[in-house]
Amino acid sequence: MKPTLIFDMDGVLVDNTPVQARAFQLLFRDLGLTTNARQLLRRLNGMPAGDIIQSVFRHSIPQKQLDIYAEQREFLYRTLYWSKRRALPGLVAFLKSARAEGFNIGLGTGSGGPTLSYILDHLDLRQYFDVIIGKDDVPNGKPHPDTYSLTAAKLGAKPESCIVFEDALLGEQAAYRAGMRCVAVATTLPGKAFQAPLAVIKDFTELTPARLLELLAQQPEAPRPQKRRV
Known part of the structure; x- marks a missing residue:
């Protein structure tokens, strides 16, 4: 799968x-x-x-x-x-490739409806996501696991099969609390700031779906969240 x-x-x-x-x-x-x-x-x-x-x-x-x-x-x-609104380099190509390879794709964010539209609809990105979960859909935001747990549930996916893409430390912890693994996107923080990501990327030109599967095999279980980081 x-x-x-x-x-x-x-x-x-x-x-x-x-x-x-x-x-x-x-x-x-x-x-x-x-x-x-x-x-x-x-x-x-x-x-x-x-x-x-x-x-x-x-x-x-x-x-x-x-x-x-x-x-x-x-x-x-x-x-x-x-x-200034523009997609991160390589994002659309990566999403298209992942979709062609049969990956399910969801979005889980702390932003609400109007803010989602401000980015997704302006950049025509909504089409690439099977499920979109925002702040109004969950009782607790990150670092609580609710956002990612609900996204996985709506996609019919088990936590252990999910890979989260995050740029924030609290988001990384939310992924681990949900029993998922994480790729760190280092747009704001250096890679060394994250706990235990599968990989650290600057943008999506540095990753392919095939490489993601290789990385997944190297980390068979989700890391335990660290209390000091939340």
């Missing part, structure tokens, strides 16, 4: 994390906060925006207010990224 491939979106399908960080930084500036957004995302990238924003405050922020802040950040991000 061919493995199932599950992709994160931000930082994996597109190299947009620096723009995400810039949007957070502008929001923090408006709120009078001095937090370094780029450093913050090195730790918390993959979480829903509201959870990331809450982490900056020492006191609890009402959910309604967090939603407003998240919407402001989303507006800033879309404005900054509008003319």
